[in-house]
Amino acid sequence: AEEPGKKKRRSRWEEPAPEPSMALANVGAGAFPKELVLPGGIKVALPSALTGQPTHDDPLLKELHDQLNECNRKILNNELDILPEGERSPSPEPIYDRNGQRQNTREVRSKDKLMNRRSELIEELIKNDPTYRPPNDYRPPKKHR
């Protein structure tokens, strides 16, 4: 039996949390609040390393961070993902330097690929994660036409 007036039902959606301020309750959890408001009203998000917040609630950001970590690990450990003989696609034409040394060996090409992937991931993180700070050795790619 529906009432004609249709009562306003409470939504199952919980109201979005109010903007975190420098409330004392916030300081209790970790030594630092998630966000500081500087005099003058400038808001500064503190890095998660300081706040002890779970790094990423957002599955997309988490995915990017995970992929980047994986990429960094492979570069450090020299895991180049070179497929065994017979499963590889044809190599490009060799390129030699002035001394006749080959430039684009399989190892070099694999490493370049990893480095490019790393740059892409870092770029995506810069765009999407406001708290992300790129590593010191990261250089934005040159835009060439």
Place this chain on the structure above:
Amino acid sequence: MGMGMNMAAVGAVVGATPIVSLAEAVVPEELTNDEEYQDIMDDMRDECGKHGQVLQLLIPRPGPPGQPQMPGVGKVIIQFGDISSAARARQAMNGRKFAGRTVTGTFLSEEQFATGQFD
């Protein structure tokens, strides 16, 4: 020219599509009750409508016991009119609580959506 749409997809948000999938929002048990199901549909439609035009709202319901499950039971799938609405909605709903559960929002590709791969 036909590429225009695809290029727009490579936008501000990684992997954004017009289709948002919410996990942890509903549990199969509450979907079996018709009245509750209707309420949940209304809550979702109202909330999603705040972020843009909703073309389709799907909340797969569990079938009779013993039958194979439909894909996506326990998920809420929303097709928006455009990517930016979907991106805003996902941003707003991800991490928010629905019926006391913390919702996670991801995107489904158009292909996954068209072929019913909701899981």
